Amino acid sequence: MSHIHITEALESARVEAVLALAESAREHDGIAPLSEQTLLRVRHGAQAGGADVRFHLLYEEAEGDAERLAGFGFAERSPDGGPDSGELVVAPGRRLHGYGTWLLNSLADESEGRGLRVWAHGGLPGARALARSAAAEQVRGLLKMRLALRGADSANTPALSGARLSDEARERLDIRPFAVGRDEQEWLRTNARAFADHPEQGGITLDDLRQREAEAWFDPAGFFVAADRSSGRIAGFHWTKTHADGAGLADEPVGEVYVVGVDPDWQGTGLGRELTLTGLRHLRDRGLPWVLLYVEEENPVAVRLYESLGFTLWDADVMYAVPVK
Incomplete structure (x- = not known):
């Protein structure tokens, strides 16, 4: 049964799985789905007394009792009480299953009323469609x-x-x-x-x-x-x-x-x-x-x-x- 696991730290096996998922999305889309800052948090975590972060790992059942990482979300809480800042990615072969919406809702629920702002890299059609479905509005843009x-x-x-x-x-x-x-x-x-x-x-x-x-x-x-x-x-x-x-x-x-x-x-x-x-x-x-x-x-x-x-x-x-x- 598919589920989302939320954690403040990633052990090495999960780090490797997230990095592999991000790389597969980069190869498929032609653009990296996660920022450098998020990848640093994945690899190194947050320093003690530093940023408050949450990792959202969406698993689905695979053969036997195995689980497969089908999506990943990340949120970092603002130190001044402002909105959380996040990103998410769904494995290329597991898209159009509602996983993007599920991850976005999970990140929003965890924000506990502070609000959530999510980066979308490269203006991909799937990201725009997800933003429209969530009634999300653009608040910032980075020109490349x-x-x-x-x-x-x-x-x-x-x-x-x-x-x-x-x-x-x-x-x-x-x-x-x-x-x-x-x-x-x-x-x-x-x-x-x-x-x-x-x-x-x-x-x-x-x-x-x-x-x-x-x-x-x-x-x-x-x-x-x-x-x-x-x-x-x-x-x-x-x-x-x-x-x-x-x-x-x-x-x-x-x-x-x-x-x-x-x-x-x-x-x-x-x-x-x-x-x-x-x-x-x-x-x-x-x-x-x-x-x-x-x-x-x-x-x-x-x-x-x-x-x-x-x-x-x-x-x-x-x-x-x-x-x-």
Whole structure:
């Protein structure tokens, strides 16, 4: 008999099952169904005293007494009492059985009146249909943009040069790679200031940062910080990432503008553009064919910056608010 198991932690066998389900959905749909943050929670769990998370595993009977994982949902509770943030995925071969609705209702019930907001990646028809059936409304959008770095598609890519730093920034700051074991606390301070109003990025903790440092893709050589020569304070940063699987863009590794942040005290100095170009040149020099990024739909300043560098719209992720029952 099919059922949903709700737990705050996953043992290794369930971790592997969830990761396998997510990978099968990625291969089928051409887009990853779960965000990096959710996958980190699956692999590492929540740190003691940290985020309050729930994993929803939908099982159905298989042959004999075995059970098969047919769907997975995840929710993380907001520390300020706001709506839970979640995601869900149904195995490609088990769709059109009502499992998506079942998982969504399970996540909503567990929110206990706080509300639920669910990410849908890539605007797939099934996700839109599920949102309509639940009377969910879009409350946030992430634009996915891309830039060709080589090949025929790069013919119209502007030269990755020409940033204009202010005199103060040029005289006081050095751009260098992130130093593991030395820069963590200072980077966290700058990141929190740069993303004070961002619901996910601004809340990154030391444990979150160390989890990312332990990932196979982490490369400090592609993590650039602009540091004050006299004080050592980090004024801004550009953290790049390489996707070994091509991220749906190519059959070879591609790059990502993972996150660019500038301390409010240094905004308006041209530092954000200079850091962005530094990272793009790094990815280009590695021979990667494409670079992608995510940017908030409601951040026209950032969108215009990326458009000026040659990025074009590729896809979008949508966050839906599910009505409180």
